[in-house]
Amino acid sequence: MSADPLHALASAGKGESTRGLLRVIILALIAGASIASRLFSVIRFESIIHEFDPWFNFRATKYLVANGFYNFWDWFDDRTWHPLGRVTGGTLYPGLMVTSGAIYHALRTLTIPVDIRNICVLLAPAFSGLTAIAAYLLTNEMTPSSSAGLLAALFMGIAPGYISRSVAGSYDNEAIAIFLLVFTFYLWIKALKQGSMLWGALCALFYGYMVASWGGYAFITCLLPLHSFVLICMGRYSTRLYVAYTTWYALGTLASMQIPFVGFLPVKTSEHMPALGIFGFLQLLAFLDYVRSAIPSRQFQTFLWLFAGGTFGIGLLGLVIATSAGVIAPWSGRFYSLWDTGYAKIHIPIIASVSEHQPTAWPAFFFDLNMLIWLFPVGVYLCFQQLADEHVFIVVYALFGSYFAGVMVRLMLTLTPVVCVAAAIAVSTLLDTYLSTKSPKPEESQAAEAAEGKKGKSGLKSTSKPVVGIYSIWGRSMMVSALAVYLLLFVLHCTWVTSNAYSSPSVVLASRLPDGSQHIIDDYREAYQWLRQNTREDAKIMSWWDYGYQIGGMADRPTLVDNNTWNNTHIATVGKAMSSSEEVSYPIMRQHEVDYVLVVFGGLLGYSGDDINKFLWMVRIAEGIWPDEVSERSFFTPRGEYRVDGEATETMKNSLMYKMSYYNYNTLFPPGKAVDRVRGVHLPDVGPTLSTMEEAFTSENWIIRIYKVKDLDNLGRDHMSAAAFDRGQKKKKATKKRGPRLLRVE
């Protein structure tokens, strides 16, 4: 390239309109990049819904598209939680499904027939593009430098912390919720800055959309009042704040109450009380403000004290009474577990059993955010330096978000936006400083120094500001190139993480063959397909709740429990059936009309996420409801080990889960060589026997095993003796010298 076009290009970039155009193009490219980097999973595997929850969302979306909105709204789902059923329409966040349904219908009206599955698969990447733009807008409110916005958009687009929940196929609430979160924050800042009712109303609108989409809306519900409270405490109460907050709160709360699942929670539960409290507090402040302008300051002092004391007393009294009377629900268990990470493990095993509810490990921060994590404090520091209202927001958000991200792995997601914004501010400040071609002329600086000197005549010499800075091209280019290398490394890291860690559908497992080629392990779909094709339409499948959504979505069969863990007792019932002996489990399964039982067994393949490894959670959850009948202790050997080999406890060996996992397993191996590759132990030579159920299906790699529950014996015998009879064992004469015979009384 010759120098002339370059020059022309450089000069072209100076015009305001050209810059605007460039910005739009860059933003479009960033959005494109963020979509593209989320498509690994589609390319590696196929266009498939991932993991667990997305399968429910997908199923719900199909229902919405097939039956229309009102049927969806009133949907009573009789194919989950058998036989309780689930009022699904009233217990979900409909935002995601309605969004995809709207896109689907919009495309159809445009005569573009797209399969609803493809819309669902690609929704998360599409919204990640919007998130990048929202991050740009939010950052632009923080700093005049537009490069910060673009950097924030870029970071947001490819940060693994966000990608983890938004790859193609990850059709979960978070897919759209993060966009709504960032955009709501942008609108809040806008409303606060301008004191505008319009922006406040827009903020409330998007807040309503957020409430409709994700349970994490409580994060906004708590963060905005906290921001306002901090502002008030800093003495920054203003009518702008009053207008923005009251508009948002009144409209937003009304909007949120339209969602059936939320209903009256905003006025009933403790999580929503801060927002209500600040709303009331702002009214008082506005009133005081008015009174101060109306009466002399001396009287105002007394008035203020009386008023403040009285209000505080009445408020506290009201809160105590309302809480003790049960009008306001006390803090929920999930909330406590946010403060005390050990709380859930002791009191609510069902929450603790979910891996994404575990406290975050340190490496996860570096893994998910890479260099942003050390740029993040810099950005927060820069915000401190300016500390306008909006910068206070970033500071508050940073503190709040970091805490919660440390408590729960899942909440890394809510931290990511603020990290991206703060890091972008930091990087852009650095770049702006070092890329600026201006260097102060010596005489100018001297003049400036002289001016300084005049002003601060009496000051110490050291307080006078000398002209410092790096003006040499060499130093600047060092700095800039180092930063550029970091940025490139960041892109590399993000791509690597996305491709390796976050793009597996987990429904399909991939492994490498010795020659390096990819081998797909498709046991899940194989088993679900088997269920779909070989069982009755209404055959009830019992499995641990992890697989409930997948069975409902892929096998289309009713399940007893699923990932919507709304009924702990029902889950504990399944846990009890799994962890008890056949004699105890069989009546439970009969009562719940179970036809098939599905277990996941990784022993052959070395797949560690199997049911035997989850088994202790089942035991714990069951023990929580039936402490007399199920005891975790009895699954451990006297030395306190959890074993599955010959040394396993009798309770363990007799439990249904153990029997179903290892039934016939030793026939795969030569005698005495049966080995469990997950636990790495040798199994006893004689495998368990099952009499109340029979093996119906075992997948190729033995990951999924399905058992059919036998009907009651036709001749009225118990299953043990019926099975013994079938094996040809003669019944022992019961009457022979075994005490008096039981007489018939009728």
Place this chain on the structure above:
Amino acid sequence: MRLLAILDDVADKENYSKFLGDLESRGFQISFENPKSESLALFHLGERSYDHVILFPTKAKGLGPNLTPNILVDFMNANGNILVTLSSGVAVPSSLVSLLSELDIQLPTDRTGLVVDHFNFDAASAADKHDVLVLAPPSPIRPDVKDFFGAGADKNEALAFPRGVGAALGASELLTPILRAPRTAYSYNPKEQTEVADDLFAAGEQLALVSAFQARNSARLTLVGSAEMLQDKWFDAEVSQADGKKAAKTFNREFAKRVSGWTFNEIGVVRVNWIEHHLDEAGATNESNPTIYRIKNDVKYTISLSEYAWTTWTPFTTPATDALQLEFSMLSPFHRLALKPDNNSNNNGASDAAVYSTTFKLPDQHGIFNFKINHKRPFLSNVEEKNTVSVRHMAHDEWPRSFVITGAWPWIAGVGVTVAGWVGFCALWMYSAPVGGKGGVKKTQ
């Protein structure tokens, strides 16, 4: 109806000619087989070759490879019926012993036993041995059980039970004694206890002489303790009671007919013709058998039942002391209602069916419920019907509107007052003139 009779010697069938002739006249095609016969097979290509089997006493120790207990159990599982007859003179084949013990029927040890009664014996034929029991025709074991076997018997008629084996029934709910021994009867081993019968197998009413077993799939097995009572000579014989009462005609022929008829599904078979349930509310479409209802709906459930009596289907009626019950259940019953005969219901003019129905309000609990009929009575084939329906919650537009609820009026009034007040305030604000020049600096928001 294909009936297989297992006999040691086909010539033996002459002894049972009347019994078998009765069966044939009722339409059974009887094939005779020796248990040792190679061609004997209860199943052909996985299907039953015979509908019913009758086993006469055989001398064989076992019954051979074609009649193992497992095959007999499979036969019952495939809805085949078996009539087993025993005789004290012949040791019970081990195959039968183990089959019966699976059904919770205990036979005397060493496969031999004899029931005697020193008070109720036939003075004519067993004056010394007391091993021909003379019994009154059986009466129902419970008042709510239909009398299938002794109904209509003449007072003068008596049942002869010659040289039979008694069985002890376990607690299985599928077992019912048809004929029980009198209180004074007992069972002993005539081979071992020739001198003193001190170790009795069982005595009195615990000793079942004729007993019935009905499996869950309504396959039936009847155990007749004395094959001899089915023989021609006892059909026409006259017996005289021990206490010197006058001679009585035997009831055996009619009893044999009823016992075989019951075993081979000629009586006591209940059929469900149809089941219908629908919304029972004014203005509803009353579609038949919907899959989903709403909580607190009024629902009507109707069932049509017939009972087979020898040759025809007749309306099924329950004894006055019993009731046909409907359960509406999810995990446990929410309703358990007695069904009432419904004469108004459109029965399509059928005179062979009885229609029962009930109406009720669904519980205030959504879920997947079953209309469940679980009618299991002795001697009647099992009626177990389950119709699954979902009961959904109230849809968003099915609640009463706010203005219908009187309690909501203060709130509605509150809304109205607020709106009116705000509009009024705005009007006041807009039309009131500014106070003056100083008013101009008044804060506006």
